[in-house]
Each structure stands twice: as C-alpha cells, then as structure tokens.
Amino acid sequence: MNDIFDTRNGDLSVIHETGESTGLNGKDRFRLLFERSLEPIIILSGNTIIDCNDAALKVMGASEKTELAGLSVDEISPPLQPDGRKSTEKTRTLSEEALRDGCGTFEWVHRDLTGKEFWVEVFLTVISERAPMVTFGTWRDITERKRSEKELRESYERLRMLSAHIQEVREYERKSVARELHDVLGQMLTTINMDLAWMKKKIPEKEKAVLGKITAVISLVRQAVKTVQKVSSELRPVILEDFGLIPAIEQAAQSFQAQTGITTEVKLDPAVDLDRKRSMALYRIFQEVTTNVIRHAGATKLQVSLERHQDLIALEMRDNGRGVSDKEIEDKSSFGILGMRERALFIGGLFHIRGVPGVGTGVRVEIPYQTNGGRP
Ligand SMILES: Nc1ncnc2c1ncn2[C@@H]1O[C@H](COP(=O)(O)OP(=O)(O)OP(=O)(O)O)[C@@H](O)[C@H]1O
Ligand SMILES: [Mg+2]
Structure with a gap:
C-alpha cells in the first residue's frame, strides 16, 4: 500500500x-x-x-x-x-x-x-x-441518526394517516347521525304535528284551555323540527353535497351573519369547482374559522373570499377582531387550528394563519386545483 x-x-x-x-x-x-x-x-x-x-x-x-x-x-x-x-x-x-x-x-x-x-x-x-x-x-x-430520522418520519406519516382516517370516520358518523335525526326524528315530529292539527280540529271550540294547550304544543313541535333541521344540516351539509362549496359557504355565511350580527362579506369565484373531498375539507375549515370568530375574536366584520389563480385555489377568511397571537397558534392544545392545518395538508394544500393585535386574524388555505383532475 x-x-x-x-x-x-x-x-x-x-x-x-x-x-x-x-x-x-x-x-x-x-x-x-x-x-x-x-x-x-x-x-x-x-x-x-x-x-x-x-x-x-x-x-x-x-x-x-x-x-x-x-x-x-x-x-x-x-x-x-x-x-x-x-x-x-x-x-x-x-x-x-x-x-x-x-x-x-x-x-x-x-x-x-x-x-x-x-x-x-x-x-x-x-x-x-x-x-x-x-x-x-x-x-x-450517522447510521443511528439516519435510523431515528427515518423512524420519526414514519411515525409522523402514520400519525398523519391516522388523523386523516379519524376525520373520515367522523364525517361518516356525522352523516349517519344526521340522516337518523333528519329521517327518523324529523319524520316522527312531522307525524306528531299532523296528529295535533287533526286533534285541534276535532276538539269543540268551547274547550278553550285544551285548544290553547294544543296550539302551544304545535308551536313547540315546529321549533323542534327546525332544531332537528339545523343540527342535521350542520352535521351533514346537504347543500354542500348537492350544490357544491360556493352555495354552501354562501348559505352558511348568511346564517352566520343573521345569528351573530357580524357583517359578513363573501366574494366567491364561480369558476371554482371542486370534488367532494376537497369541498368538504374547505367547508369544515370555514366552519372552524367562523366558530373561532364567534368564540374568540370579538370581531364586527368577517370577509370570506374564494379565488382561483391558474392552478391554485385560495380560500381566505379575515376578521377584524383582536388578532390571534403566535403563542396561541403554536400552543399544543390548539386542536382547532391543528385540525384545519391537517385537513389542508390532507388535500395537498397549505395552511396559513396570522393575527395582528387590534387588526384581526387571517386564515388562508391554498390548494392545487388539479391534484387528481377536477371533479370526480
Ligand atoms: N379568530 C380569532 N381571533 C382571536 N383569537 C383566536 C381566533 N381563532 C383562534 N384564536 C385563539 O387561538 C386559540 C386556539 O384556537 P383553536 O381553534 O385551536 O382552539 P379553540 O377554539 O380554543 O378550541 P377548539 O378545539 O374547540 O377549536 C383559541 O383558544 C383563541 O385563543
Ligand atoms: Mg376553535
């Protein structure tokens, strides 16, 4: 040598x-x-x-x-x-x-x-x-380091798959509970309502006390029907499934404004046409954002936009509330934010959230338009 x-x-x-x-x-x-x-x-x-x-x-x-x-x-x-x-x-x-x-x-x-x-x-x-x-x-x-890196990567991958699976199971369960509520309970309430109306007709006018009671019960049953419809449509947004993301967000934004008094401006590009999985993910993110605005922001205004830039679709929501802090965003128990990020990643997208004190909070999700082709 x-x-x-x-x-x-x-x-x-x-x-x-x-x-x-x-x-x-x-x-x-x-x-x-x-x-x-x-x-x-x-x-x-x-x-x-x-x-x-x-x-x-x-x-x-x-x-x-x-x-x-x-x-x-x-x-x-x-x-x-x-x-x-x-x-x-x-x-x-x-x-x-x-x-x-x-x-x-x-x-x-x-x-x-x-x-x-x-x-x-x-x-x-x-x-x-x-x-x-x-x-x-x-x-x-560096064999040991590489092995740990690989294990970490694999375990992260498994956790991500588990999280995606849990989301899917949740969606499935929501759907079946919603169906049960709407079809079974809703049906029963409708029958009760009809029977009460029939009884009301049969009771002589002089039985004022009984008639008054029946009228009150009819009104209660109507309220119950509305509640069932509201809960079941929150669990399973039928409009999303039947008409797509844009009408679903428009309707949800309207009722959000009516319920909270928060001025809600919506600007949705009609050219956006997504498959069910991506529509559902964006819709759930929108729901989480609106819940957060009600619970945490103290805002008077919410702006929602959905835009398409060539191969990219961006859903953006801005409120004018107190502004989420970096600490709150990074907090390990911020599961709502974590869930939104996971949902975005699951459909191949990116998730951004940023707050400016006294100015507000912005959430932006960007997804590629054509991951698996347009609509299925
Ligand atoms: N729009 C917002 N304006 C101000 N603060 C916000 C906003 N959104 C979130 N936050 C803050 O960030 C924290 C984390 O939000 P996140 O949605 O992860 O959890 P949460 O709403 O408290 O609980 P949940 O798990 O039910 O969603 C909130 O507790 C709140 O302090
Ligand atoms: Mg939340």
Whole structure:
C-alpha cells in the first residue's frame, strides 16, 4: 500500500515540516494523528483507496489494510445511494465539486466487507490536485441518526394517516347521525304535528284551555323540527353535497351573519369547482374559522373570499377582531387550528394563519386545483 507521506505534495510537506517540540518530526506526528484518530480516515488516489487508519478498518469489517488497499469507492458502496442516484455517478460529481472547492461535505452510504450498509457523513479534503487527485476523507457514522430520522418520519406519516382516517370516520358518523335525526326524528315530529292539527280540529271550540294547550304544543313541535333541521344540516351539509362549496359557504355565511350580527362579506369565484373531498375539507375549515370568530375574536366584520389563480385555489377568511397571537397558534392544545392545518395538508394544500393585535386574524388555505383532475 502507498504511504500518504510519499505523495509529493506541497500541502502535506508543510505538515511534515512543522514543529519538532514533541520529539517527533512532522511526518511521524501526522502518522500518529492519522492512525490513532477515532474517526475513520481513508486516503484516496482518484477513486481508489491507498491508505486508511484502524478506525476505518474496523467500520469496514477488515483486519488488514491490504484488504482495503486498491478497492475503489464504488466497491465499498451499494450500487445506488438512497436518493436513487448511481454511486459511481455521484462519486464523480462529488469529486469534481471537491476539486473545485478544495473540500466537500456530504452524506453517503457505504457497504462494508461483510455487505452491511452504514451511513456516514464524509468530510473530504483535497491534498493533491494533480491527477490522480489525492483526497483525505474522514467519516462520521450517522447510521443511528439516519435510523431515528427515518423512524420519526414514519411515525409522523402514520400519525398523519391516522388523523386523516379519524376525520373520515367522523364525517361518516356525522352523516349517519344526521340522516337518523333528519329521517327518523324529523319524520316522527312531522307525524306528531299532523296528529295535533287533526286533534285541534276535532276538539269543540268551547274547550278553550285544551285548544290553547294544543296550539302551544304545535308551536313547540315546529321549533323542534327546525332544531332537528339545523343540527342535521350542520352535521351533514346537504347543500354542500348537492350544490357544491360556493352555495354552501354562501348559505352558511348568511346564517352566520343573521345569528351573530357580524357583517359578513363573501366574494366567491364561480369558476371554482371542486370534488367532494376537497369541498368538504374547505367547508369544515370555514366552519372552524367562523366558530373561532364567534368564540374568540370579538370581531364586527368577517370577509370570506374564494379565488382561483391558474392552478391554485385560495380560500381566505379575515376578521377584524383582536388578532390571534403566535403563542396561541403554536400552543399544543390548539386542536382547532391543528385540525384545519391537517385537513389542508390532507388535500395537498397549505395552511396559513396570522393575527395582528387590534387588526384581526387571517386564515388562508391554498390548494392545487388539479391534484387528481377536477371533479370526480
Ligand atoms: N379568530 C380569532 N381571533 C382571536 N383569537 C383566536 C381566533 N381563532 C383562534 N384564536 C385563539 O387561538 C386559540 C386556539 O384556537 P383553536 O381553534 O385551536 O382552539 P379553540 O377554539 O380554543 O378550541 P377548539 O378545539 O374547540 O377549536 C383559541 O383558544 C383563541 O385563543
Ligand atoms: Mg376553535
């Protein structure tokens, strides 16, 4: 095996010639540093290993330097790197970059002599630019870090899927409760109403007390019918399913204004035409925003806009209330905000919320128009 110190090169000779105070000459001191380093170090001539230290032997599962000498980087790497690029091509690019900059840092997957793969962060320094280029590479094992990152990513992914699944189950349950309320309870109340009307007709006029009672009960039943309709349409916005997002938001905004006295301006681009899943997600976000405005904002005005900019659809809602703070937005128990963000992500969108004290709160959702084509 070549000795690094035999490579005739200016930079290295500087190290060789420095300080003699330890009793070792520069070359010996450097050799000691190289051999004793706990970090694996390899020296490459071009793409071929010409020297390495004990730490490198250990991580490569080798016992003698001769086992590694002469091997190319490709022979100690899997054919493909995790980003899908060929190791051979990637080494070429990285060597060129190192030659240009004099050094380089990158992450790499190596394969030891037993075939086991491990992640390293490579610090590459060019010590001779003359062809074949001589480089000095140290490896830091990052396998553990990469494994934790992967686990974290996977667990985040699973949580996101779970959250999406829970949302779907919730929608399904809402729908069936709404149907039960509307069809069964609504039907019963209608029958009761009709029977009461029939009884009212049959009772002689002189029975004023009984007739008064029946009239009061009829009015109560009517109120109950209205409540059933209101609750069931909140649970399952039929208008959304039948006519789409725009009429649904228009109607909800009207009743929001009527109930709260908050002036609600709506500007909805009729060119927006979305499939059911995306309409439902945007509608639920709109519902959460209006609930928040009632509960927290102290606003007198709400502006809602739905616009299409080429491939992007943006739903924006601004109130003129106290303005949500960054602390409230980031609070781990702000599940309403978290739910809106998750819903937006679930349909491939982005969610923004921002408050300015005394000016108000703005919520903006942007989704790509054509993720899976337009309407299903
Ligand atoms: N429009 C707004 N104006 C001012 N503050 C707001 C507004 N929207 C939200 N906030 C603040 O942000 C907090 C978090 O909102 P979030 O919707 O996540 O939770 P919540 O409404 O308190 O409870 P829920 O889980 O029922 O939605 C609120 O408690 C409130 O303090
Ligand atoms: Mg809320």
